[in-house]
Amino acid sequence: MNLNDVSLFIRIVETGSFTSAAESLGIQKSTISRRIAQLEDDLGVRLLQRTTRKLKLTDDGEELFARCQPLINELDTAKDYLSSTQINPRGRLKITMPSDLGVFMMNEVVGTFMKRYPLIMLEVELSTRLIDLIEEGVDLAIRVGELADSSLIARRVATVSRGLYASPAYLKQHGTPKTPDDLQNHECYGVLKAVDLWEFDNWDEAVEVKGKLKANSISFIREILLQDMGIARMPKVFCRDSVQQGKLVEILESYVSSPIEVNALYPSRRHLNPKVRLFIDHMMEMIGDHPWVTEQMIVPVAGPKKY
Structure with a gap:
């Protein structure tokens, strides 16, 4: 029984498919199929039932996985440890x-x-x-x-650390918020989640903000702010240059945004x-x-x- 083939078998079960195992290991799917077939021949048992839609362990496969997964994991850990202690880890x-x-x-x-x-x-x-x-x-x-x-x-x-930012033109048109509660009357852009609550260390309640835009990139949101579109909570250093250039203004500075x-x-x-x-x-x-x-x-x- 080849331990490398057993390791491949463990990986297939963990990832749920030959394709996922091949992608995670960077090898061809056909190579994995051939080596698992060889492992089954060596053991004289069928380990996996393969169909076009799913992968299922046989009883022998479940037994091999249960017994060998901890051992393979320990071997991988040992190899990683020995590699990291070398002069040139690889x-x-x-x-x-x-x-x-x-x-x-x-x-x-x-x-x-x-x-x-x-x-x-x-x-x-x-x-x-x-x-x-x-x-x-x-x-x-x-x-x-x-x-x-x-x-x-x-x-x-x-x-x-974060702060609240908007362009001077937006604030001139819509007014500058005086307290966190005023944010509910503004376009506030945030991250992609169902409810966006902005908390402040020195304000009793979190403010549920609303806006017509949510994104998973602060770079993208900053560019929208520069188009005079609304208010956003951003990492302070990320807006430093825009503030120095007069393109953005930090607002509600006395209310500390939760980091x-x-x-x-x-x-x-x-x-x-x-x-x-x-x-x-x-x-x-x-x-x-x-x-x-x-x-x-x-x-x-x-x-x-x-x-």
Whole structure:
């Protein structure tokens, strides 16, 4: 029995299909099919019932998966650990993060990480979509904002300070809000979710804002603000240049907008992949020197927790 073939079998079951396993591992689907057939021949049993629509484990397949999954996971962890302790760690590291965070901050982290560990192959997906890290073979997710309930481990990387911004022309036409409650009479643009509540540290109740636009990109929302279209809550440093140029104005400055968290997420069902640990440690080191921090707009924090 070839352990590499057993590892492929485990991956197929975890991802739910030959196609997903092939994509996550970067190999041909036909190669996986051939190796699983060889594994079944070696064992003399059928492990998977394959149809055009779904994949189902046989009784023997369920038994092999239950017994071998923990062993394969431990072997993978051991290989990752040994790789990370080498002078030149190697292997694949797949990361997902929001586009704005990647372009305006994490690009420096990724670039310097590549120089520091040239034998680690990085795959970075810039997206805000919620994904199953295990199913899609993603090692680490960097997320901004509230976290949904999950079995993942979350490590808070930073806290981002925010403010409310609008163009001078918009405020001249529609008036400048005096209190957070006044925001209910304005076009307020925010993130893609059913209810958008804006909280302030020194205001008793959260304000439910409404507007004709929601988006998953702060770059996009900022461009809409520059067209004199409404009010948005943005990272302060992200609007700094526009404010200095007189294109945007920060409003309600005496009412402190609740900051937003940046978290690193990784699966909790196995020990932390050492390459993930290397990236997180490097990220924390780089964030400490980032311009956002020197302006006290991001405060690094530590301490992983399950959520």
